[in-house]
Amino acid sequence: MRHFIGAVSAAVAFALTGCTGTEDSFMTEAEALERAEQHIADAVAQIIPAPSVEPRRRLDIPCRDQAGRDDGLYQVERRYWLHDLPVEDNRQTFDTLYAYWTDTGYEIVDDIRDRAQARALTAHSDGFTVHLLESVEGELSIRATSPCIRTSESPSDT
Amino acid sequence: MNTSASNRYASIDLDVLGQAVADLEETLNGLHQWLPGLERDFAYFGVDTASLNRLGAAKRELDSVVPDLRERHRRAEILLVHQSNYRLHGEDGVVHFTGDLIDGNGHVSHQIHDQTSRPPGEVNQWWTGLGDDEKNYLTEYHPYLLGRLDGVPVSFRDQANRAVLAHEIERLRHELSRLINPPGLDTPLYFDGRPVPPTDPMAHLPRLQEASRLGQRLPGLLAIQERLERTDPPAYLIDFSTQGLGRTVISIGNPDEADNVGTYVPGTGSQLDERINTDIRRADIMFDDAHDAAKSSSTAVIMWLGYNAPQDVILDVQNPSHTAWSPSRAESAAPNLRRFQETLRVTHIEGNSHNTLLGHSYGTTVIGHAAKEGDIHVDNLVFIASPGVGVNHVSDLGVDAGHVFATTAHGDPILFTPDRILGTQPSSNRFGLHTIDGTIGPTYFRSNPGGHSSYWDNGNKARNNFAYIITGQYGFVR
Numbered sequence: 001m002r003h004f005i006g007a008v009s010a011a012v013a014f015a016l017t018g019c020t021g022t023e024d025s026f027m028t029e030a031e032a033l034e035r036a037e038q039h040i041a042d043a044v045a046q047i048i049p050a051p052s053v054e055p056r057r058r059l060d061i062p063c064r065d066q067a068g069r070d071d072g073l074y075q076v077e078r079r080y081w082l083h084d085l086p087v088e089d090n091r092q093t094f095d096t097l098y099a100y101w102t103d104t105g106y107e108i109v110d111d112i113r114d115r116a117q118a119r120a121l122t123a124h125s126d127g128f129t130v131h132l133l134e135s136v137e138g139e140l141s142i143r144a145t146s147p148c149i150r151t152s153e154s155p156s157d158t
Numbered sequence: 159m160n161t162s163a164s165n166r167y168a169s170i171d172l173d174v175l176g177q178a179v180a181d182l183e184e185t186l187n188g189l190h191q192w193l194p195g196l197e198r199d200f201a202y203f204g205v206d207t208a209s210l211n212r213l214g215a216a217k218r219e220l221d222s223v224v225p226d227l228r229e230r231h232r233r234a235e236i237l238l239v240h241q242s243n244y245r246l247h248g249e250d251g252v253v254h255f256t257g258d259l260i261d262g263n264g265h266v267s268h269q270i271h272d273q274t275s276r277p278p279g280e281v282n283q284w285w286t287g288l289g290d291d292e293k294n295y296l297t298e299y300h301p302y303l304l305g306r307l308d309g310v311p312v313s314f315r316d317q318a319n320r321a322v323l324a325h326e327i328e329r330l331r332h333e334l335s336r337l338i339n340p341p342g343l344d345t346p347l348y349f350d351g352r353p354v355p356p357t358d359p360m361a362h363l364p365r366l367q368e369a370s371r372l373g374q375r376l377p378g379l380l381a382i383q384e385r386l387e388r389t390d391p392p393a394y395l396i397d398f399s400t401q402g403l404g405r406t407v408i409s410i411g412n413p414d415e416a417d418n419v420g421t422y423v424p425g426t427g428s429q430l431d432e433r434i435n436t437d438i439r440r441a442d443i444m445f446d447d448a449h450d451a452a453k454s455s456s457t458a459v460i461m462w463l464g465y466n467a468p469q470d471v472i473l474d475v476q477n478p479s480h481t482a483w484s485p486s487r488a489e490s491a492a493p494n495l496r497r498f499q500e501t502l503r504v505t506h507i508e509g510n511s512h513n514t515l516l517g518h519s520y521g522t523t524v525i526g527h528a529a530k531e532g533d534i535h536v537d538n539l540v541f542i543a544s545p546g547v548g549v550n551h552v553s554d555l556g557v558d559a560g561h562v563f564a565t566t567a568h569g570d571p572i573l574f575t576p577d578r579i580l581g582t583q584p585s586s587n588r589f590g591l592h593t594i595d596g597t598i599g600p601t602y603f604r605s606n607p608g609g610h611s612s613y614w615d616n617g618n619k620a621r622n623n624f625a626y627i628i629t630g631q632y633g634f635v636r
Contacts, residue, residue, distance in 0.1 A: 056446070057391075059442055059443065061439065061614065062435065062436045062439055064611055070436055075616055077616070109606075110606075110617065112622075115634075118631065118634040120622055129616045129617040131616070131617060133450050135450060135451055135453045136451060136634070137452070141450045143616075145617070
């Protein structure tokens with residue numbers, strides 16, 4: 001029993017180390033934000049009629065090192081509401097972005113278009129993740145997130 | 159006793175006041191014993207009673223003053239014990255405070271000490287009966303007690319705990335400085351980034367270890383303060399302590415006013431140090447995701463680190479209860495979590511909010527132990543990457559099985575945890591959950607493949623599912 005527990009705890013401790021995010025140590029914070037904005041702008045440009053966009057707060061996500069602890073890097077994120085879109089056109093908007101992202105080399109990592117409400121579509125490209133979401137009320141939001149990079153929040157010695 | 163310019167006591171030396179009260183009581187007892195006889199004798203012999211009348215006046219004055227002083231001494235003793243617990247005073251036995259212990263709003267200083275052992279509902283009734291001045295007085299002068307008093311509205315606890323946090327940051331900095339640069343040492347060397355005496359560093363090892371511990375804790379306190387300073391959306395510090403591994407309960411949004419309230423219980427490795435930043439950020443993420451999923455309803459998400467989480471997954475044979483292989487930490491935490499959820503019900507301003515408890519890793523074990531003991535006052539339980547929740551079947555939890563949800567990612571090593579350690583894993587078929595296909599029930603929902611801490615990563619479908627459960631949109635969980 002003791003050997004078994006020891007072996008399992010060692011396996012768990014070892015396996016817990018494998019949970020780090022994608023890292024891009026050469027991208028600056030400004031570049032990451034610019035590219036996140038560009039992913040969103042490219043997507044929004046496909047939507048007809050053009051929506052008005054309302055920026056949301058920026059919420060960066062801490063990345064983890066090999067031991068599962070914060071490594072001082074962050075995934076930076078930009079997030080917007082998309083206003084002035086008819087709710088009945090939402091399915092078409094999702095189909096449009098699915099086609100656009102597929103045609104331009106994005107990898108579709110989550111596709112929940114086949115329901116009447118609360119649809120979601122997630123695509124991945126060059127370490128960036130772009131996510132289109134429909135609220136239960138029919139409002140659309142879009143967010144783009146960078147790989148793990150050093151930001152102004154990062155400690156100076158990381 | 160010292161008095162301020164406004165004739166209010168600023169400090170009391172317990173020993174001096176205690177001796178004075180004892181002496182005055184002895185004098186008063188003497189007057190009570192001898193004065194009646196003297197009055198009879200003076201009247202019988204026709205002696206001038208002017209001096210005797212002065213003694214009578216002194217007795218009447220002492221009859222009034224001594225009980226007052228005795229009560230002040232008793233209340234000052236209570237305050238001293240309280241302040242000692244929080245290291246708010248020195249070793250001199252002098253208790254410091256502003257205001258008056260008996261007059262004005264000071265009487266609530268006594269009342270608040272009686273509340274700490276009462277249920278949240280009774281505390282809330284007491285609080286509701288106080289005037290605004292009294293509430294403000296307690297917030298200002300008793301932040302350590304008020305900040306942790308279940309049943310007091312979140313907005314007042316937040317004010318009190320912000321003061322406690324600021325005080326603790328100052329205290330920690332001062333203590334750290336004292337440890338690193340103790341008086342009387344010559345030019346320090348540097349060891350592990352910190353100055354140490356040039357000779358015999360091993361003799362100073364305990365001091366350095368304590369400095370290292372405080373040095374790791376300070377960034378956690380600063381991270382909390384930094385989040386509280388941001389107001390979009392506002393955060394509320396509901397509970398806070400630096401005792402032991404530390405206690406932090408912080409909410410994104412005000413749970414007393416929100417339609418939906420999620421309480422996130424972190425797991426192994428969480429404590430009041432720099433890692434608290436990640437746990438708070440997860441609450442922020444779930445807050446935003448809930449807003450994205452259901453814009454018309456308001457949501458608050460609480461990060462509840464109201465327990466001493468195990469700090470290691472490696473089995474410690476000498477101290478098995480310190481690791482995630484023992485349920486003892488969860489058993490200890492369960493009553494606190496249940497009481498906190500009851501508190502959320504009590505302080506919510508209008509009816510009940512839609513409340514969800516979400517645990518990650520060992521946090522699910524805490525939730526399971528709290529839920530199996532009876533009413534946990536929530537609508538949903540969510541087990542994220544659970545190693546076991548202290549029961550072997552969903553029906554053993556005190557929540558309708560249709561409102562129990564779980565997810566564990568493919569590739570998460572927590573799946574290796576044997577059932578015999580903490581109970582059957584919710585991800586096991588034996589636990590009684592099933593994946594949904596359009597039906598609502600005890601639900602095992604999806605998350606992206608990944609490691610043990612990947613559930614809040616960008617693009618992880620688990621995040622949408624958290625949002626749908628927190629906002630009560632169960633039909634969209636998948």
